[in-house]
Amino acid sequence: MALDISLLHAVVAVAKAGGFREAARMTGSNASRLSDAVRRAEQQLGVRLFNRTTRTVMLTEAGRVLMTRLLPAMNEVDAALDALNTFRDTPGGTLRLNVPVSAARLVLPAIVPGFLQRYPDIRLEVVAESNVQDIFREGCDAGIRYDDHLEQDMVALPIGPRVQRFAAAAAPGYLAAQGIPQHPRELMQHRCLYGRYATGVVAEWEFTRGEETVRLQPQGPLICSIGSAMELTVSAAVAGAGIVYLFEEWLKPALDNGSLQPVLPEWWQHFSGLWLYYNDRRLIPAPLQAFLDYVRELNARAN
Known part of the structure:
Protein backbone atom coordinates (compact mmCIF):
# COMPACT_ATOMS: atom_id res chain seq x y z
CA MET A 1 0.00 0.00 0.00
CA THR A 86 28.48 14.59 4.61
CA PHE A 87 28.24 15.51 0.92
CA ARG A 88 27.29 19.13 1.57
CA ASP A 89 29.67 22.04 1.91
CA THR A 90 27.97 22.87 5.22
CA PRO A 91 25.51 20.73 7.22
CA GLY A 92 21.84 21.60 7.23
CA GLY A 93 18.74 20.68 9.19
CA THR A 94 17.16 21.56 12.52
CA LEU A 95 18.86 21.48 15.92
CA ARG A 96 16.62 21.66 19.00
CA LEU A 97 18.17 22.56 22.36
CA ASN A 98 16.40 22.43 25.73
CA VAL A 99 17.98 25.02 28.04
CA PRO A 100 17.33 26.94 31.26
CA VAL A 101 16.26 30.56 30.84
CA SER A 102 19.56 31.63 32.43
CA ALA A 103 21.50 29.85 29.68
CA ALA A 104 19.43 31.49 26.95
CA ARG A 105 20.07 34.88 28.51
CA LEU A 106 23.64 34.64 29.77
CA VAL A 107 25.54 31.99 27.77
CA LEU A 108 24.00 31.39 24.36
CA PRO A 109 24.20 35.02 23.13
CA ALA A 110 28.00 34.65 22.99
CA ILE A 111 27.73 31.39 21.02
CA VAL A 112 24.67 31.38 18.77
CA PRO A 113 25.42 34.29 16.37
CA GLY A 114 28.82 32.91 15.38
CA PHE A 115 27.42 29.39 15.04
CA LEU A 116 24.60 30.50 12.76
CA GLN A 117 26.99 32.55 10.68
CA ARG A 118 29.25 29.56 10.16
CA TYR A 119 26.38 27.16 9.44
CA PRO A 120 23.73 29.18 7.54
CA ASP A 121 21.76 26.05 6.56
CA ILE A 122 21.15 24.99 10.17
CA ARG A 123 17.93 26.08 11.85
CA LEU A 124 18.42 26.36 15.61
CA GLU A 125 15.39 26.05 17.87
CA VAL A 126 15.91 26.86 21.55
CA VAL A 127 13.34 25.69 24.11
CA ALA A 128 14.01 27.79 27.22
CA GLU A 129 12.26 26.86 30.45
CA SER A 130 12.75 26.96 34.18
CA ASN A 131 11.57 23.41 34.83
CA VAL A 132 13.99 20.55 34.28
CA GLN A 133 12.51 18.28 31.63
CA ASP A 134 13.60 15.17 29.77
CA ILE A 135 15.14 16.70 26.68
CA PHE A 136 14.02 13.85 24.46
CA ARG A 137 10.43 14.10 25.67
CA GLU A 138 10.47 17.60 24.24
CA GLY A 139 11.82 16.30 20.97
CA CYS A 140 15.16 17.99 21.55
CA ASP A 141 18.55 16.77 20.39
CA ALA A 142 20.56 18.03 23.37
CA GLY A 143 20.17 20.00 26.58
CA ILE A 144 22.05 22.51 28.68
CA ARG A 145 21.99 22.07 32.44
CA TYR A 146 23.98 22.71 35.59
CA ASP A 147 25.86 19.65 36.83
CA ASP A 148 23.32 18.77 39.50
CA HIS A 149 20.70 18.36 36.76
CA LEU A 150 22.70 16.07 34.46
CA GLU A 151 20.87 12.91 33.47
CA GLN A 152 22.38 9.44 33.53
CA ASP A 153 23.98 7.92 30.43
CA MET A 154 24.70 11.36 29.00
CA VAL A 155 27.90 12.81 27.60
CA ALA A 156 28.61 16.26 29.07
CA LEU A 157 30.53 19.03 27.35
CA PRO A 158 31.42 22.29 29.16
CA ILE A 159 29.69 25.31 27.66
CA GLY A 160 30.15 28.94 28.64
CA PRO A 161 32.05 30.37 31.64
CA ARG A 162 33.14 27.67 34.05
CA VAL A 163 32.53 29.74 37.18
CA GLN A 164 29.48 31.88 37.92
CA ARG A 165 28.24 33.76 40.99
CA PHE A 166 24.97 34.71 42.58
CA ALA A 167 24.77 38.38 43.51
CA ALA A 168 22.56 40.50 45.77
CA ALA A 169 21.87 44.11 44.88
CA ALA A 170 19.55 47.02 45.52
CA ALA A 171 19.03 50.57 44.31
CA PRO A 172 21.21 53.20 46.03
CA GLY A 173 18.07 55.03 47.14
CA TYR A 174 16.66 51.93 48.82
CA LEU A 175 19.90 51.30 50.71
CA ALA A 176 20.15 54.94 51.76
CA ALA A 177 16.66 54.75 53.24
CA GLN A 178 16.74 51.21 54.70
CA GLY A 179 20.42 50.73 55.52
CA ILE A 180 23.08 48.45 54.04
CA PRO A 181 23.05 44.86 55.41
CA GLN A 182 26.33 43.81 57.03
CA HIS A 183 25.45 40.11 57.39
CA PRO A 184 23.12 37.87 55.32
CA ARG A 185 20.79 37.32 58.28
CA GLU A 186 19.99 41.04 58.25
CA LEU A 187 18.26 40.47 54.90
CA MET A 188 15.31 39.04 56.86
CA GLN A 189 14.57 42.61 57.95
CA HIS A 190 14.59 43.85 54.34
CA ARG A 191 12.15 43.77 51.43
CA CYS A 192 13.33 40.87 49.28
CA LEU A 193 12.36 40.35 45.64
CA TYR A 194 12.59 36.65 44.93
CA GLY A 195 11.58 33.65 42.84
CA ARG A 196 9.50 30.51 43.10
CA TYR A 197 9.83 27.32 41.06
CA ALA A 198 6.87 25.87 39.17
CA THR A 199 6.69 23.20 41.89
CA GLY A 200 5.79 25.93 44.38
CA VAL A 201 9.15 25.78 46.18
CA VAL A 202 10.66 29.18 46.98
CA ALA A 203 14.31 29.41 45.94
CA GLU A 204 16.63 29.80 48.93
CA TRP A 205 19.17 32.60 49.09
CA GLU A 206 22.55 31.12 49.95
CA PHE A 207 25.68 33.04 50.97
CA THR A 208 29.18 31.81 51.79
CA ARG A 209 32.21 33.48 53.36
CA GLY A 210 35.12 31.31 54.41
CA GLU A 211 33.74 28.35 56.34
CA GLU A 212 30.39 30.00 57.07
CA THR A 213 27.35 29.36 54.87
CA VAL A 214 23.98 31.04 55.47
CA ARG A 215 20.74 29.89 53.83
CA LEU A 216 17.65 32.05 53.98
CA GLN A 217 14.01 31.80 52.95
CA PRO A 218 13.48 35.32 51.58
CA GLN A 219 10.41 37.35 52.47
CA GLY A 220 9.15 40.38 50.66
CA PRO A 221 6.57 42.09 48.47
CA LEU A 222 7.34 40.46 45.09
CA ILE A 223 7.54 36.80 44.06
CA CYS A 224 8.14 35.85 40.43
CA SER A 225 8.26 32.52 38.62
CA ILE A 226 11.83 31.31 38.22
CA GLY A 227 12.87 32.00 34.63
CA SER A 228 12.22 34.95 32.39
CA ALA A 229 9.79 36.48 34.92
CA MET A 230 12.79 37.16 37.15
CA GLU A 231 13.55 40.18 34.97
CA LEU A 232 10.64 41.84 36.75
CA THR A 233 12.48 41.51 40.08
CA VAL A 234 15.45 43.31 38.53
CA SER A 235 13.24 46.15 37.28
CA ALA A 236 11.56 46.41 40.68
CA ALA A 237 14.94 46.52 42.42
CA VAL A 238 16.16 49.29 40.12
CA ALA A 239 12.99 51.20 40.99
CA GLY A 240 13.81 50.90 44.71
CA ALA A 241 11.32 48.19 45.70
CA GLY A 242 13.83 46.02 47.54
CA ILE A 243 16.82 43.67 47.28
CA VAL A 244 17.21 41.22 44.38
CA TYR A 245 19.31 38.05 44.35
CA LEU A 246 20.20 36.63 40.95
CA PHE A 247 23.04 35.61 38.63
CA GLU A 248 25.78 38.22 38.72
CA GLU A 249 25.89 38.40 34.90
CA TRP A 250 22.14 39.03 34.83
CA LEU A 251 22.57 41.99 37.17
CA LYS A 252 25.81 43.22 35.60
CA PRO A 253 24.33 45.93 33.31
CA ALA A 254 22.52 47.54 36.26
CA LEU A 255 25.57 47.18 38.51
CA ASP A 256 27.81 48.73 35.84
CA ASN A 257 25.59 51.76 35.29
CA GLY A 258 25.03 52.33 39.01
CA SER A 259 21.27 51.76 39.04
CA LEU A 260 21.95 48.83 41.39
CA GLN A 261 24.53 48.69 44.15
CA PRO A 262 26.18 45.43 45.34
CA VAL A 263 24.94 44.05 48.65
CA LEU A 264 27.20 41.74 50.70
CA PRO A 265 29.61 41.10 47.77
CA GLU A 266 32.09 39.33 50.04
CA TRP A 267 29.37 36.69 50.62
CA TRP A 268 28.48 36.05 46.98
CA GLN A 269 28.58 32.35 46.26
CA HIS A 270 30.50 30.78 43.38
CA PHE A 271 29.14 27.77 41.50
CA SER A 272 30.20 25.73 38.48
CA GLY A 273 29.10 26.62 34.98
CA LEU A 274 26.77 24.95 32.52
CA TRP A 275 27.14 21.72 30.56
CA LEU A 276 25.87 20.76 27.14
CA TYR A 277 24.77 17.15 27.28
CA TYR A 278 23.53 14.58 24.78
CA ASN A 279 23.13 10.84 24.38
CA ASP A 280 25.98 9.42 22.31
CA ARG A 281 24.20 6.07 22.06
CA ARG A 282 21.82 7.67 19.59
CA LEU A 283 22.70 8.74 16.09
CA ILE A 284 24.18 12.23 16.42
CA PRO A 285 22.54 14.31 13.67
CA ALA A 286 24.80 16.55 11.61
CA PRO A 287 23.46 19.85 13.08
CA LEU A 288 24.18 18.63 16.62
CA GLN A 289 27.63 17.39 15.63
CA ALA A 290 28.38 20.80 14.14
CA PHE A 291 27.27 22.50 17.37
CA LEU A 292 29.38 20.14 19.51
CA ASP A 293 32.43 20.84 17.36
CA TYR A 294 31.81 24.59 17.52
CA VAL A 295 31.50 24.57 21.33
CA ARG A 296 34.69 22.50 21.62
CA GLU A 297 36.46 25.05 19.44
CA LEU A 298 35.31 27.92 21.68
CA ASN A 299 36.41 25.97 24.76
CA ALA A 300 39.87 25.45 23.27
CA ARG A 301 40.20 29.19 22.57
CA ALA A 302 39.21 30.02 26.16
CA ASN A 303 41.83 27.69 27.65
Whole structure:
Protein backbone atom coordinates (compact mmCIF):
# COMPACT_ATOMS: atom_id res chain seq x y z
CA MET A 1 0.00 0.00 0.00
CA ALA A 2 1.54 3.30 -1.14
CA LEU A 3 1.29 6.25 1.22
CA ASP A 4 2.82 9.71 0.99
CA ILE A 5 5.76 9.79 3.40
CA SER A 6 4.80 13.29 4.51
CA LEU A 7 1.56 11.83 5.88
CA LEU A 8 3.55 9.23 7.80
CA HIS A 9 5.75 11.97 9.24
CA ALA A 10 2.60 13.76 10.43
CA VAL A 11 1.27 10.58 12.06
CA VAL A 12 4.59 9.98 13.82
CA ALA A 13 4.82 13.59 15.02
CA VAL A 14 1.33 13.52 16.53
CA ALA A 15 1.96 10.12 18.14
CA LYS A 16 5.22 11.29 19.70
CA ALA A 17 3.77 14.58 20.93
CA GLY A 18 0.44 13.19 22.11
CA GLY A 19 -1.54 15.95 20.43
CA PHE A 20 -1.81 18.18 17.39
CA ARG A 21 -0.84 21.47 19.03
CA GLU A 22 2.28 20.06 20.65
CA ALA A 23 3.24 18.27 17.44
CA ALA A 24 2.81 21.52 15.53
CA ARG A 25 5.06 23.33 18.00
CA MET A 26 7.73 20.66 17.78
CA THR A 27 7.71 20.44 13.98
CA GLY A 28 7.18 24.10 13.09
CA SER A 29 3.89 23.25 11.37
CA ASN A 30 0.34 24.09 12.43
CA ALA A 31 -2.29 21.96 14.12
CA SER A 32 -4.90 22.12 11.37
CA ARG A 33 -2.41 21.01 8.72
CA LEU A 34 -1.31 18.06 10.86
CA SER A 35 -4.91 17.12 11.60
CA ASP A 36 -5.69 17.11 7.88
CA ALA A 37 -2.60 14.99 7.16
CA VAL A 38 -3.58 12.42 9.80
CA ARG A 39 -7.15 12.32 8.46
CA ARG A 40 -5.87 11.66 4.93
CA ALA A 41 -3.51 8.95 6.20
CA GLU A 42 -6.41 7.24 7.96
CA GLN A 43 -8.54 7.45 4.82
CA GLN A 44 -5.82 5.92 2.66
CA LEU A 45 -5.02 3.18 5.19
CA GLY A 46 -8.68 2.45 5.87
CA VAL A 47 -8.26 2.38 9.66
CA ARG A 48 -8.50 4.88 12.48
CA LEU A 49 -5.09 5.62 14.02
CA PHE A 50 -6.13 8.04 16.78
CA ASN A 51 -9.10 8.42 19.10
CA ARG A 52 -9.77 12.14 19.43
CA THR A 53 -11.69 14.07 22.05
CA THR A 54 -11.74 17.80 22.75
CA ARG A 55 -8.93 17.25 25.29
CA THR A 56 -6.96 14.17 24.26
CA VAL A 57 -5.49 12.44 21.22
CA MET A 58 -4.74 8.75 21.86
CA LEU A 59 -3.46 6.03 19.55
CA THR A 60 -5.92 3.27 18.73
CA GLU A 61 -4.83 -0.37 18.84
CA ALA A 62 -4.17 -0.16 15.10
CA GLY A 63 -2.20 3.03 15.66
CA ARG A 64 -0.04 1.40 18.33
CA VAL A 65 0.72 -1.57 16.06
CA LEU A 66 1.67 0.81 13.26
CA MET A 67 3.94 2.88 15.51
CA THR A 68 5.75 -0.24 16.74
CA ARG A 69 6.85 -1.00 13.19
CA LEU A 70 6.94 2.52 11.79
CA LEU A 71 9.09 4.37 14.33
CA PRO A 72 12.29 2.34 13.75
CA ALA A 73 11.78 2.65 9.99
CA MET A 74 11.25 6.42 10.17
CA ASN A 75 14.34 6.77 12.33
CA GLU A 76 16.29 4.94 9.62
CA VAL A 77 14.86 7.31 7.00
CA ASP A 78 15.90 10.31 9.07
CA ALA A 79 19.37 8.81 9.53
CA ALA A 80 19.72 8.19 5.81
CA LEU A 81 18.71 11.75 4.97
CA ASP A 82 21.03 13.12 7.62
CA ALA A 83 23.91 11.09 6.14
CA LEU A 84 23.63 13.24 3.02
CA ASN A 85 25.01 16.11 5.09
CA THR A 86 28.48 14.59 4.61
CA PHE A 87 28.24 15.51 0.92
CA ARG A 88 27.29 19.13 1.57
CA ASP A 89 29.67 22.04 1.91
CA THR A 90 27.97 22.87 5.22
CA PRO A 91 25.51 20.73 7.22
CA GLY A 92 21.84 21.60 7.23
CA GLY A 93 18.74 20.68 9.19
CA THR A 94 17.16 21.56 12.52
CA LEU A 95 18.86 21.48 15.92
CA ARG A 96 16.62 21.66 19.00
CA LEU A 97 18.17 22.56 22.36
CA ASN A 98 16.40 22.43 25.73
CA VAL A 99 17.98 25.02 28.04
CA PRO A 100 17.33 26.94 31.26
CA VAL A 101 16.26 30.56 30.84
CA SER A 102 19.56 31.63 32.43
CA ALA A 103 21.50 29.85 29.68
CA ALA A 104 19.43 31.49 26.95
CA ARG A 105 20.07 34.88 28.51
CA LEU A 106 23.64 34.64 29.77
CA VAL A 107 25.54 31.99 27.77
CA LEU A 108 24.00 31.39 24.36
CA PRO A 109 24.20 35.02 23.13
CA ALA A 110 28.00 34.65 22.99
CA ILE A 111 27.73 31.39 21.02
CA VAL A 112 24.67 31.38 18.77
CA PRO A 113 25.42 34.29 16.37
CA GLY A 114 28.82 32.91 15.38
CA PHE A 115 27.42 29.39 15.04
CA LEU A 116 24.60 30.50 12.76
CA GLN A 117 26.99 32.55 10.68
CA ARG A 118 29.25 29.56 10.16
CA TYR A 119 26.38 27.16 9.44
CA PRO A 120 23.73 29.18 7.54
CA ASP A 121 21.76 26.05 6.56
CA ILE A 122 21.15 24.99 10.17
CA ARG A 123 17.93 26.08 11.85
CA LEU A 124 18.42 26.36 15.61
CA GLU A 125 15.39 26.05 17.87
CA VAL A 126 15.91 26.86 21.55
CA VAL A 127 13.34 25.69 24.11
CA ALA A 128 14.01 27.79 27.22
CA GLU A 129 12.26 26.86 30.45
CA SER A 130 12.75 26.96 34.18
CA ASN A 131 11.57 23.41 34.83
CA VAL A 132 13.99 20.55 34.28
CA GLN A 133 12.51 18.28 31.63
CA ASP A 134 13.60 15.17 29.77
CA ILE A 135 15.14 16.70 26.68
CA PHE A 136 14.02 13.85 24.46
CA ARG A 137 10.43 14.10 25.67
CA GLU A 138 10.47 17.60 24.24
CA GLY A 139 11.82 16.30 20.97
CA CYS A 140 15.16 17.99 21.55
CA ASP A 141 18.55 16.77 20.39
CA ALA A 142 20.56 18.03 23.37
CA GLY A 143 20.17 20.00 26.58
CA ILE A 144 22.05 22.51 28.68
CA ARG A 145 21.99 22.07 32.44
CA TYR A 146 23.98 22.71 35.59
CA ASP A 147 25.86 19.65 36.83
CA ASP A 148 23.32 18.77 39.50
CA HIS A 149 20.70 18.36 36.76
CA LEU A 150 22.70 16.07 34.46
CA GLU A 151 20.87 12.91 33.47
CA GLN A 152 22.38 9.44 33.53
CA ASP A 153 23.98 7.92 30.43
CA MET A 154 24.70 11.36 29.00
CA VAL A 155 27.90 12.81 27.60
CA ALA A 156 28.61 16.26 29.07
CA LEU A 157 30.53 19.03 27.35
CA PRO A 158 31.42 22.29 29.16
CA ILE A 159 29.69 25.31 27.66
CA GLY A 160 30.15 28.94 28.64
CA PRO A 161 32.05 30.37 31.64
CA ARG A 162 33.14 27.67 34.05
CA VAL A 163 32.53 29.74 37.18
CA GLN A 164 29.48 31.88 37.92
CA ARG A 165 28.24 33.76 40.99
CA PHE A 166 24.97 34.71 42.58
CA ALA A 167 24.77 38.38 43.51
CA ALA A 168 22.56 40.50 45.77
CA ALA A 169 21.87 44.11 44.88
CA ALA A 170 19.55 47.02 45.52
CA ALA A 171 19.03 50.57 44.31
CA PRO A 172 21.21 53.20 46.03
CA GLY A 173 18.07 55.03 47.14
CA TYR A 174 16.66 51.93 48.82
CA LEU A 175 19.90 51.30 50.71
CA ALA A 176 20.15 54.94 51.76
CA ALA A 177 16.66 54.75 53.24
CA GLN A 178 16.74 51.21 54.70
CA GLY A 179 20.42 50.73 55.52
CA ILE A 180 23.08 48.45 54.04
CA PRO A 181 23.05 44.86 55.41
CA GLN A 182 26.33 43.81 57.03
CA HIS A 183 25.45 40.11 57.39
CA PRO A 184 23.12 37.87 55.32
CA ARG A 185 20.79 37.32 58.28
CA GLU A 186 19.99 41.04 58.25
CA LEU A 187 18.26 40.47 54.90
CA MET A 188 15.31 39.04 56.86
CA GLN A 189 14.57 42.61 57.95
CA HIS A 190 14.59 43.85 54.34
CA ARG A 191 12.15 43.77 51.43
CA CYS A 192 13.33 40.87 49.28
CA LEU A 193 12.36 40.35 45.64
CA TYR A 194 12.59 36.65 44.93
CA GLY A 195 11.58 33.65 42.84
CA ARG A 196 9.50 30.51 43.10
CA TYR A 197 9.83 27.32 41.06
CA ALA A 198 6.87 25.87 39.17
CA THR A 199 6.69 23.20 41.89
CA GLY A 200 5.79 25.93 44.38
CA VAL A 201 9.15 25.78 46.18
CA VAL A 202 10.66 29.18 46.98
CA ALA A 203 14.31 29.41 45.94
CA GLU A 204 16.63 29.80 48.93
CA TRP A 205 19.17 32.60 49.09
CA GLU A 206 22.55 31.12 49.95
CA PHE A 207 25.68 33.04 50.97
CA THR A 208 29.18 31.81 51.79
CA ARG A 209 32.21 33.48 53.36
CA GLY A 210 35.12 31.31 54.41
CA GLU A 211 33.74 28.35 56.34
CA GLU A 212 30.39 30.00 57.07
CA THR A 213 27.35 29.36 54.87
CA VAL A 214 23.98 31.04 55.47
CA ARG A 215 20.74 29.89 53.83
CA LEU A 216 17.65 32.05 53.98
CA GLN A 217 14.01 31.80 52.95
CA PRO A 218 13.48 35.32 51.58
CA GLN A 219 10.41 37.35 52.47
CA GLY A 220 9.15 40.38 50.66
CA PRO A 221 6.57 42.09 48.47
CA LEU A 222 7.34 40.46 45.09
CA ILE A 223 7.54 36.80 44.06
CA CYS A 224 8.14 35.85 40.43
CA SER A 225 8.26 32.52 38.62
CA ILE A 226 11.83 31.31 38.22
CA GLY A 227 12.87 32.00 34.63
CA SER A 228 12.22 34.95 32.39
CA ALA A 229 9.79 36.48 34.92
CA MET A 230 12.79 37.16 37.15
CA GLU A 231 13.55 40.18 34.97
CA LEU A 232 10.64 41.84 36.75
CA THR A 233 12.48 41.51 40.08
CA VAL A 234 15.45 43.31 38.53
CA SER A 235 13.24 46.15 37.28
CA ALA A 236 11.56 46.41 40.68
CA ALA A 237 14.94 46.52 42.42
CA VAL A 238 16.16 49.29 40.12
CA ALA A 239 12.99 51.20 40.99
CA GLY A 240 13.81 50.90 44.71
CA ALA A 241 11.32 48.19 45.70
CA GLY A 242 13.83 46.02 47.54
CA ILE A 243 16.82 43.67 47.28
CA VAL A 244 17.21 41.22 44.38
CA TYR A 245 19.31 38.05 44.35
CA LEU A 246 20.20 36.63 40.95
CA PHE A 247 23.04 35.61 38.63
CA GLU A 248 25.78 38.22 38.72
CA GLU A 249 25.89 38.40 34.90
CA TRP A 250 22.14 39.03 34.83
CA LEU A 251 22.57 41.99 37.17
CA LYS A 252 25.81 43.22 35.60
CA PRO A 253 24.33 45.93 33.31
CA ALA A 254 22.52 47.54 36.26
CA LEU A 255 25.57 47.18 38.51
CA ASP A 256 27.81 48.73 35.84
CA ASN A 257 25.59 51.76 35.29
CA GLY A 258 25.03 52.33 39.01
CA SER A 259 21.27 51.76 39.04
CA LEU A 260 21.95 48.83 41.39
CA GLN A 261 24.53 48.69 44.15
CA PRO A 262 26.18 45.43 45.34
CA VAL A 263 24.94 44.05 48.65
CA LEU A 264 27.20 41.74 50.70
CA PRO A 265 29.61 41.10 47.77
CA GLU A 266 32.09 39.33 50.04
CA TRP A 267 29.37 36.69 50.62
CA TRP A 268 28.48 36.05 46.98
CA GLN A 269 28.58 32.35 46.26
CA HIS A 270 30.50 30.78 43.38
CA PHE A 271 29.14 27.77 41.50
CA SER A 272 30.20 25.73 38.48
CA GLY A 273 29.10 26.62 34.98
CA LEU A 274 26.77 24.95 32.52
CA TRP A 275 27.14 21.72 30.56
CA LEU A 276 25.87 20.76 27.14
CA TYR A 277 24.77 17.15 27.28
CA TYR A 278 23.53 14.58 24.78
CA ASN A 279 23.13 10.84 24.38
CA ASP A 280 25.98 9.42 22.31
CA ARG A 281 24.20 6.07 22.06
CA ARG A 282 21.82 7.67 19.59
CA LEU A 283 22.70 8.74 16.09
CA ILE A 284 24.18 12.23 16.42
CA PRO A 285 22.54 14.31 13.67
CA ALA A 286 24.80 16.55 11.61
CA PRO A 287 23.46 19.85 13.08
CA LEU A 288 24.18 18.63 16.62
CA GLN A 289 27.63 17.39 15.63
CA ALA A 290 28.38 20.80 14.14
CA PHE A 291 27.27 22.50 17.37
CA LEU A 292 29.38 20.14 19.51
CA ASP A 293 32.43 20.84 17.36
CA TYR A 294 31.81 24.59 17.52
CA VAL A 295 31.50 24.57 21.33
CA ARG A 296 34.69 22.50 21.62
CA GLU A 297 36.46 25.05 19.44
CA LEU A 298 35.31 27.92 21.68
CA ASN A 299 36.41 25.97 24.76
CA ALA A 300 39.87 25.45 23.27
CA ARG A 301 40.20 29.19 22.57
CA ALA A 302 39.21 30.02 26.16
CA ASN A 303 41.83 27.69 27.65
